Amino acid sequence: MNQILPLELPNGISLEIKREDLLHPFISGNKFRKLKYNLLQAKSEGLETVLTFGGAYSNHISAVAYAGKEQGFKTIGVIRGDELGDKITENPTLKFAQDCGMQFEFVSREAYRLKTEPDFIAKLKDKFGSFYLVPEGGTNEYAIKGCEEILTDKDANFDFVCCAVGTGGTISGIINSALPHQKVLGFPALKGDFLKDEIRKFATNQNWELVTDYHFGGYGKVNEELVQFINQFYQQTQIPLDPIYTGKMVFGVIDLIQKNWFLDNAKILMIHTGGLQGIQGMNTILKSKNKTLIEVQ
Structure with a gap:
């Protein structure tokens, strides 16, 4: 419109x-657009879990959490800032995502910089099993x-x-x-x-x-x-x-x-x-x- x-x-x-x-x-604006074909791809690959990355007030984290709830995916959010782990209720974005069923993995800012490294992703797969990875901000070909x-x-x-x-x-x-x-x-x-x-x-x-x-x-x-x-x-x-x-x-x-x-x-x-x-x-x-x-x- x-x-x-x-x-x-x-x-x-x-x-x-x-x-x-x-x-x-x-699932607001460009996040709706970015997730549309990513979630279709996740379904086509037979994956039931979506993992992604974001900061404390991330629109992307909020959108992925709700989209997962709406479309039947388990969602995992790797969150920048390990100090946020005990402050979820004080943060409206994280509280909303948690209420939608998102599971969090809080990491230090130093560790977060490694989020695209194969070893970092491998450790996440060892911990959580198979997942469909959506990059920070959601930007990829889909x-x-x-x-x-x-x-x-x-x-x-x-x-x-x-x-x-x-x-x-x-x-x-x-x-x-x-x-x-x-x-x-x-x-x-x-x-x-x-x-x-x-x-x-x-x-x-x-x-x-x-x-x-x-x-x-x-x-x-x-x-x-x-x-x-x-x-x-x-x-x-x-x-x-x-x-x-x-x-x-x-x-x-x-x-x-x-x-x-x-x-x-x-x-x-x-x-x-x-x-x-x-x-x-x-x-x-x-x-x-x-x-x-x-x-x-």
Whole structure:
């Protein structure tokens, strides 16, 4: 569903947002897309357990846990930070995943860096038996296939398609399905230029660019300006934005519009990739620092 934004924009520019966050109440946005073909593949291989990786407030962990519950898979989450093992009830994401039946394996940050190493995976198989492995963030060839379905024929009239970038999977699928006249703009939620190489592993076209000025200090980092923007945007549009991904992307797009970055009369589509479950965790952090909270329902 595309939604026209009730905002006054200069130079004849039109701006719409694709509400991927409304795809499913718990398997949100791009996570729904990424898991679709992965879970079909797990079933085709006859595997009953799905194992994946994530941090304390991971949208991916939350989505995998619910998808497993919904589709009859046992789920295992390898969680970054062994200190979190006795703090599950204090963490809304981990509590939700546990309530969905996910089993956790908490590991140190040092050990977590080895998550793609064969020896690390072998030890997990020794402990848990056979499983279908979904990488951190869910990005692999099956995820790209799912994300290629985000754009439809109804989106052919847009000049620019904009989305947040985490692991690079969502934007890769969008790049592959974008039309020749469309430019795909990615707004990384973390610092660093390494994402270009990750995207090139999966993206088949050259019609894209990363806009790296709106990460707000890095992954999971926010400031007062971003929180105030998210709250104001919700008041104006009744559309909630998460602070880790989509909120930063929407902030960036509107800022670029105000700076006359886009051509006159440009038609822009923003992809809302979901992740709203992360608001509660972010507000927990903001509250502990006596900062302004994200006020969306």
